[in-house]
Amino acid sequence: MHPVVTRLAGARIIPVIRTSTAAHAATAVAWLREVGISTVEITLTTPDAVALIRTLAADPGLLVGAGTVPDAEAARACLAAGAQFLVTPWVDTEVCAVARAAGAAMLPGAFTPTEVRAALSAGADAVKIFPASSGGSAHLKALRSVFPGVAFCPTGGVDPRNTAEWFAAGAAFVGMGGKLADEALIAAGDKPALQAAARAALA
Helix, strand or coil: CCCHHHHHHCCCCCEECCCCCCHHHHHHHHHHHHHHEEEEEECCCCCCCHHHHHHHHHCCCEEEEECCCCCCHHHHHHHHHHHCCCEEECCCCHHHHHHHHHHCCCEEEEEEHHHHHHHHHHCCCCCEEECCHHHHHHHHHHHHCCCCCEEEEEECCCCCCCHHHHCCCCCEEEEECCCCCCCHHHCCCCCHHHHHHHHHHHC
């Protein structure tokens, strides 16, 4: 197993930070760190995401990845900024090749057995099941029966109420977005509410 995937599995819950501003994303990361979360995925749909990744990656206590990476060019920019893992919602062989060449961990998105197999053939270190809510934990359990040695990360619809269900179905770790880094709470400056949600997820 790739050492970064080992760290992700140890973290169990990976915040997927997708906000309308880089400032909101940075605030989310800072608030989550205060409750013990030190692994984050910054999606490239966030404005100035690469610059934010560079800033966050300078902190040796933080494991930073890039999410929603659209192509090889963006993948190279994220890796140059210090991202240690790349996540895509689909299987992109060029992005996978860039990650492998750099020694970074690669988490392509997949949903069906055919897509999971394609992800593995492209060099996936773990497979993101997306959108996880469409199939539910039963879908993950079925995939695990065919791919017992694969580290799966369900993302999309994962929240503090159902994390235990996903782990019981065989998830190695989960990606959690708006339920963990709610931008409305960030915009309102409601750190206690956001951190309460994070603590609930960790529990």
